[in-house]
Amino acid sequence: MGKKRNAKKATNRNAGPVKLLPQIRGQLTAIVDDVFKRCTKVPPAVAPSAAQEWAEYLEIYELIEKIQDLEKGMCGTRHVRYPAPDVYSDRSSGTLYVLAEGEKNNGPLIERDPILQHMGNVALALHVLGEFVNPQSSWQPYLRILPSTYSTTLYFTPQQLQSLKGSPVLEEAVKQFRNIARQYSYFYRILQSSPEAKSWPIRDYFTFKAYRWAVSTVMTRQNRVPVKESSGQMALIPAWDMTNHEQGIYSTDYDNEENCSVCLAQRDFKAGEQFSIHYSQRPNTELFLHNGFVYRDNKNDSLAIKLGVSKDDPLHDEKVALLSSLGLPSAGSFMLIPGQHPVSPGLLAFIRVFSSLDKWKDDGEKAKGLLHEDCDVGTTVQDKTWSFLNIRVALLIRSYPTTLEEDEAALPTLSGVDSLIRSQVICEKIILRDAALYLTSHISK
CATH class of the missing domain: 3.90.1420.10 (Rubisco LSMT, substrate-binding domain)
Known part of the structure; x- marks a missing residue:
């Protein structure tokens, strides 16, 4: 049975937010600007070859490596203790409050920014990061037990990506890294240049490592939940998002009367047996790119x-x-x-x-x-x-x-x-x- 252990398992848990040192921001901004220019340049009339796209990826990857080297010169803001084992008590149905609290902190940015207006997953990633850096957030126990890294392709080295030579997923992985590098450089520039950003909690903690983690957290765990006068909103559902995938039937729903998500058993589960759900009809390419695992006997593969x-x-x-x-x-x-x-x-x-x-x-x-x-x-x-x-x-x-x-x-x-x-x-x-x-x-x- 294919599982998402690779995506959810980590050798260490999050030890708390780390803060950008003021003395490195000038040098960091120059490299971020270079990343942004490379990721947003007008595409040529003739589509680039696979070799050209790979060469551009390597250039962007090297710049991101320089950025992360600079961002290592940071200091922790507080001592963090591991949470109690019952952190999920009475919280699984209140996930929408994560979004509401995030909007209070980042509202001006969301109201104006076209990317956040049309990409709910990106907005949710910034919400998650905002809650992560806020020591007073009620979601700290949940966020602290999430993995500190993931097995999505965003964490792959060029050498690891080269192991995908011949695979159609290689091109998609390169595009995904480029997109996240572009988003990071885009929001970094806004956070460092906008006068309003001085009051935004994530400004001093917005590193590539932090943004990649927030994006990967959302990418491997997001669910769409109903919102009035909307087609739905992306959200994280604590405890539910720890459930592994199994081939079967889609058995999740939303109870409008109770205003909560409902998870139904897709089959009989014996006492002591691991409970699993069916994520949806996704091919392994999507599971590999966005969830960090592969399901060997995937009937929906392509x-x-x-x-x-x-x-x-x-x-x-x-x-x-x-x-x-x-x-x-x-x-x-x-x-x-x-x-x-x-x-x-x-x-x-x-x-x-x-x-x-x-x-x-x-x-x-x-x-x-x-x-x-x-x-x-x-x-x-x-x-x-x-x-x-x-x-x-x-x-x-x-x-x-x-x-x-x-x-x-x-x-x-x-x-x-x-x-x-x-x-x-x-x-x-x-x-x-x-x-x-x-x-x-x-x-x-």
Whole structure:
């Protein structure tokens, strides 16, 4: 059973907030400005190659390392003792007050800032950080027992990320680090330059390490709860957020009458057995990136294949229109999935349109059948479809530096992040292996 132990387990707990030393702020600000410029530069007309994106990531990572070296010169503000073991008593249904208290402290920033207006998870991360640095916060016992680090890719070194070579998740991990570096530099500049920021509790404690921790805390634990006149608000639910994931049914709800979250058992649990919940239907890529674990037998797993209609294609407009009528983008990620039919409907339809447009461009009703494997598209189009996918899958398999067999043999000898990375790669390769067998069987018919 896949668990989030990697994400939730830590060798040490949070020892309390640390404060930026005034004498390093000038030097720190100069490096932060450099990070911000690199993370917000206008993208080139031609999309950068994977090698260029990796080189830019390394430059940003090195700057973040310099920032963290400077931020090590800090002092603690108080002695912190470990909390009592019953810190969750009578608190699990009051989580929304965390958000309300956070808004009191950071209200002006939230009211004005476009990022915080539209990204509830970022706003919640700042709320969490505000409560963390406030010694009078009633949430201190809860925050102090949270892990001090996480196994999300935000904590990976470049060497560890390189172990993902060939994996589609590598690009996503690099983008995620870049996004968090951009957010950190963006808010640091606001906190150090805005006159109003002098009264904001997080100003003197806003380090990259602290922001990464707050973001990771929210990313691995957030839940959406109803709020009047709103689609919902992101919140942390103490105790509930310690529950591990298991394949099953979604069994969480919200009781509007009692104004509290409700967790129902998704199956029978014996006395002494670990209680688990089903997070939702997420592929391992999302669990790996945002939760820091991989579920080996994930029925909702998938592997992305990036495809797009070339702008130079003479039938570009017609293909885009047909894809749009099917609810598909003209460029994006299309999925291979586990099971007996590994080619997802979207991927199948895209390749069919890509291979031969003439048959369906003038018949919208007939075109809808392209999403179904048993649609009669003719031998020529079918052969083109399977051959194209077979070649693409073979190329993806060869892009990894190791084989599935080598990964399976090495996994028992690994631990920590190395084991996590290898588990993710194994899950991807199993999907590719099964897809290759499926496609080969169809081509030979």
